[in-house]
Amino acid sequence: MFRLLIASLGTACVVASLGVHAQTYSSVYNGVTTVEVFANSAMLITPTRSDNYRLLIHRMDTMEQVKMAINQQIPRGGEGPARAWFAANQDRIKRQIRPAAIAAANAISRANHYKIDRLPAIVVNGRAVVYGMTDVDAALQRYQATRALRK
Numbered sequence: 001m002f003r004l005l006i007a008s009l010g011t012a013c014v015v016a017s018l019g020v021h022a023q024t025y026s027s028v029y030n031g032v033t034t035v036e037v038f039a040n041s042a043m044l045i046t047p048t049r050s051d052n053y054r055l056l057i058h059r060m061d062t063m064e065q066v067k068m069a070i071n072q073q074i075p076r077g078g079e080g081p082a083r084a085w086f087a088a089n090q091d092r093i094k095r096q097i098r099p100a101a102i103a104a105a106n107a108i109s110r111a112n113h114y115k116i117d118r119l120p121a122i123v124v125n126g127r128a129v130v131y132g133m134t135d136v137d138a139a140l141q142r143y144q145a146t147r148a149l150r151k
Helices: 002-027 062-073 079-114 136-150
Strands: 034-039 054-059 121-124 128-131
Touching: 034 079, 034 136, 054 079, 062 079, 079 121, 121 136, 128 136
Parallel strands: 034 054
Antiparallel strands: 034 121, 121 128
C-alpha cells in the first residue's frame, strides 16, 4: 500500500512538472517576433528555423570560410599556375564571394548596431542580448525569465 502511494505521488509530481514545463515552453515564444543569432561556423545553432518567430543566423566568419575554400582550390606550383587558375575561375569566384561578402557585411553591421562584444550572442526582438548560448529556445527561456523578473 505504501509503495502504491509513493508511486502515485511520483506519477502525480511527474505529470505536474510536465504540465508546468509544457506551459512554460509554450509561453517562451510570447511576444517574440524576431531572433538574431550571431555565431561562428563552428557553433551548432539549434533550431535553424522556426515557425514561431523570424530567425536569422549570422555567421561572423563567413568571409574567412570562403577564403579558406578558395585557397584550397588554388593549384600549387607558383604564381603562374595560380594566376591561370584565377583567370579561368574568376566568374565562379565572384558568384561565390558576392553573396558571402554581402552576408558578412550585414552580419558585421548588425553586430555593431547591437554592440555585440562576444560570440555566441542571441538578440531577441532587437532589444535584449543573451550571450553564451547556442540553443535558441533555452535563450528565449532565459529572456522570458529575465523579463518576468523586471515586471
